[in-house]
Amino acid sequence: MKIFPLSMKNLVRKPGRTTALVLLTGFLAMAVFGGSVIILSLRTGLQSLEARLGADIILVPSEAQSKVSFQNMFLQGTTGAFYMDASVTDKAMEVAGVEKAAPQTFLASLKADCCSIKIQVIGIDPSRDFTVQPWIARSLTGELGDMDVVVGCKVEAGIGEIIRIYEQRCKVAACLEPTGTGLDTAVYCNMHTMDNLLAAAEAKGVSHKISSGDDTVVSAVYIKVKDGYDIDTVNTALTGKLRKVTAVRTRSMITGVSDSLAGISRTVTMMIVVIWALAFIILLLAYILIVRERSREFAVLRLIGASRSMLSRMALLESAICGLTGGFAGSAAAAVGVFSFSALIENSLGLPYLIPGFGTILLLAAGTILLSIAVSALASAFAALRLSRVNPGTALREGN
Amino acid sequence: MLLQAENISKTFFRDSGSSNYFYAVSPLNLDIASGTLTVLMGRSGSGKTTLLNMLCGILQPTEGRVLIDETDLYSLNDAALSRLRNERTGVIPQGRSAVDTLTVLENILLPSKLYGKTVPTEKAVHWMRELEIDHLADAFPKELSGGELRRMAIIRAIVQDPDVLFADEPTGDLDDENTDRILSAFSSLARRENKAVFIVTHENDAVKYADRLFRMEKGRLEPSSPA
């Protein structure tokens, strides 16, 4: 028998009852989809952070730890500017176990005309860099020329646009892919451009220079340790050799972020489970109440020759349709919220946050909808069984 | 078509009273043949509806068998029994028996949709005109009076062209004119279309249409004379 048309009529012509059931499953789907997107985005962000850091050890001036949290620069895009002599790079290369050393120089703008807040300007040496360069190469064909900049995805400036940093005109050569880290608000340039910007900053009275015979300064040196060498041993050697320099193990940064992420994941997961349990109980109660309301209707169907299995299938089909509709609506509502307000969520969490690809999101949505259908059908199973076994003679007599 | 009830009875368990079990229907034998209109009368609580429910296949007897053309109804599984009831019987129960989410016309055609049988809409409309509810085809049950709902239930049973029609108090909510119309229609179904019609009632209107008359008193069935 074609029970689908009858089930659809039952749902459409009882809008109040149907809406309540759809809302319940929708609420459940919203929690699952929204919570899962947030957790997945945090995990993707952490993976991105790991990839972006690239290095095993980062050398920074000892003052950097007190001036600004170096970690926050990566996580939240907090601007920082600290300097040490450029010779640190070559001295680091002399330490046994160091495979590569790539310098970077930081500068915090006062205000670029593209932004109303400070942005982080990072100068790199394209010939030596191994952390940022591969990532820049995916967006920029050719070399990073003088007074050209590559902007992070959160800097709203288009390719070819001119942005001013300390009144210096810099052309946007490329826009980087999202990383989910604080580096999305950074602007990258080569060392020549950085020298110009540092000079311009100096002219504006913003002096970050250390006293040194040589004017060349760097803010951080990224170290890659050779295979076969213990990172901690190389770390200790670097600390011993270089004065007023702190060696930061990137592993410890990642572990710290990973621990925070685990905590948030646990909290969100627990919330999802609690919402699930509550929604399931409410759905179960709703379907039990519906049994009483629909006994007469099902008795009529039994009377005119509907079998028990027909009636069970009809009841389950109706609940599955509610689950499908609610699952779809809930996932859509959660998607609108989570994706529209992703910047707000990222700012609030203060952790690397990168929304997974479209394929993953689609799979997640499909899984959420299937789960909503399953939960809805499970909650209605008892009611479906009761209704299919209704005695027409007794049920139709009651309430006459 | 011959419907036979062989030594059927129904007992129910009761918490209170002197004994645990009571006979709602005492052991009886009954044959209902095509072309006859059988009327069963009795007071409320005499067991009429229980007997009707056993005969039409919706209540298993405690003992005995119910056969339609040698097929033992209660030996069939639920799916087979349900299909047989849909195809060969029409039941007009006591009280309200409408699906609220369907219109009057949809309710009338519902039994035919269960197993993909085609009942011409014209047939339903003809009967709706006969019983003066044709203007309510697109109305919903909650908009109908008790009498209109009863007529809808009657048409639903008749249009399926069943071999045997069971009616429990079919004229309860009807005025005299419609009562006569319904009972005439039942009589016509029995005589002209060779159906078996079994009516349960506590009113005397049906007696003059009856080919066979029975009375039920405290679960015991006694034949009576229609004259």
Add this chain to the structure above:
Amino acid sequence: MKRQVIPGCVILIIALTVSIGSVSFLGPCVHDDGSVGACHWASRSLSGLGFLALILSFLAVLLHRARFGLYLGIAGTSVLGILTPGTLISLCKMSGMHCRAVMQPAMIILFAAAGLSALFGAIVCGREKKERA
């Protein structure tokens, strides 16, 4: 009749949220030096559009005959409200700032909801008008 009025009531609540929220909890941030960016004017415009939608929806609830046209007016206002932040009036360039992170998505969602409610109301009014004729 009830079905015609419900969208108007929904839009009333949305419009109230927009007109107050766009200049307060959903609005842009204020700079430390007291200066304002382009987003400040965007929030003012949104507040104005919200107020317009509020008036129109209030009239739609009260005036039976003009309801259809009023709903269409609200739909048009909503389109303007969706386009204002970021398209018609620029916002700050950093996507983490309050105007981009909160005001823009919130206003788009609220005006989209208002627009859809208005369209639904207009369709219901149109259908019921046809049935009466």
